[in-house]
Amino acid sequence: MPTVFKYDKGIRFYNTTNDVRFIADPTTTKATQDCNAAFITHAHTDHSIAFPNANIKVYSTKIASYLYEKLTSKKVRNTQFVEFNKKIKIENIDVEFLPAGHLIGAAQIMFYFDDLNILYTGDLSTDEMITVPKASIPDEQTDILIIESTYGLEEFVFDSREKIKTSILKWVAESLQKERIPVINIGHLGPAQEIISYLNGMLSVDIYCDLRTSEINKVYENEGIELNWTSFDSLNDSDFKSENGVVLLPRATKELPLFLNKKKTSRAIITGQAIRFLYSSFEQAFPFSMHSNCRELLEFIKKVNPKKVYTLYAYDSKFAEIVEKKLKIQAQKLESFTKPTEIDKKKKTLDEFIEFKK
Ligand SMILES: [Zn+2]
Ligand SMILES: [Zn+2]
Missing domain, CATH: 3.60.15.10 (Ribonuclease Z/Hydroxyacylglutathione hydrolase-like)
Incomplete structure (x- = not known):
């Protein structure tokens, strides 16, 4: 059989x-x-x-x-x-x-x-x-x-990942120029590490991640993938350098972390699903997918x-x-x-x- x-x-x-x-x-x-x-x-x-x-x-x-x-x-x-x-x-x-x-x-x-x-x-x-x-x-x-x-x-016609990454880079730089903190919702296992690594190489920004994403980043580091970031759960308000800070949040997170209270932010989401859905609560939705x-x-x-x-x-x-x-x-x-x-x-x-x- x-x-x-x-x-x-x-x-x-x-x-x-x-x-x-x-x-x-x-x-x-x-x-x-x-x-x-x-x-x-x-x-x-x-x-x-x-x-x-x-x-x-x-x-x-x-x-x-x-x-x-x-x-x-x-x-x-x-x-x-x-x-x-x-x-x-x-x-x-x-x-x-x-x-x-x-x-x-x-x-x-x-x-x-x-x-x-x-x-x-x-x-x-x-x-x-x-x-x-x-x-x-x-x-x-x-x-x-x-x-x-x-x-x-x-x-579902996606732009090349290189092109989408460039648009993300441009949006981050423009937000910082407008003195707004870029806050990006992104899948915290996979896409987050890819975008952190990309931004690390392209801009001198400080990337802030929640604790769980930080733990995942450490596994990547142990596998030899260099990532630079700071965990914001262990961050005092005064430590946050908003002039070049970029904040990553897990994809479904709605609330902003406390240290961003009363700060000017720009919001974006990175998800392949942006090819299907409108993410109207975000300024930008980037259809980047792994x-x-x-x-x-x-x-x-x-x-x-x-x-x-x-x-x-x-x-x-x-x-x-x-x-x-x-x-x-x-x-x-x-x-x-x-x-x-x-x-x-x-x-x-x-x-x-x-x-x-x-
Ligand atoms: Zn998967
Ligand atoms: Zn799956």
Whole structure:
């Protein structure tokens, strides 16, 4: 019987030859119950919930686990660390983690099942950045590619990251010239470190971050990525030099920190979602993302050259259509094998699972 795979609160792989049940990026603790092993691609919390779960053996990169601990203040348990570009045998299956770009320690995972090589990308960026290299292309043949499609719409035309960074730089400089403190809401794991590193290199500004972002920055520093910043939770009002200070806030933070009370500020947000949404409470919204855009995803698929593509997240169906049209590679969205209400009531047997797949 061939290896089968489906989405159900994570990406599930069943291989009957080796009697193996794997799950990648499970989104609930319960989802790992009937599995031999769980795999975590990266530290973002929509992918990494299995880290503190003692009941399942988890495989991830060491950096992903460090970042998870700083991000959530939870301890990882029962986790086995995997190095990039080195095959390891898990339950008799060769598995290899490959760099995914996106943020440090982020992996794509290749499963070498006896009948199929399946590559799951997790979140992906194919652009060379300051803090992360671009995603790798596997050396060996990929039969099935399961790829994220967060920005997989042709209508989402992003400027190059270089150009967006330049606009950010310009806005920061202009705000400072107008004697307003630039305050930037930004994803505190990944985009924040990339923009800090960029601004460090381009301007002599003092960058201020909240405590959690500071902890994440330290993990980056330990990995050899130089970042200069000050933590504002440990900052006295009098220490803040507003003439060249830039303040970063986590993306969803609404309230300004106390030390900015009665100070003149300019507000901006940096998020890929600015390509879809209007952020009217900000002066500027910069669509900078550490995810690949549609064009980049297509180029990546072309290079990997799989026999079949399965798409996952956001624009999965539409992106699958684009893949078929543009690349002439068979593509479809990765289906769930059962409705959420059914899962809770009754666990599916493998036979039922395969029956559903037909
Ligand atoms: Zn992510
Ligand atoms: Zn994600």
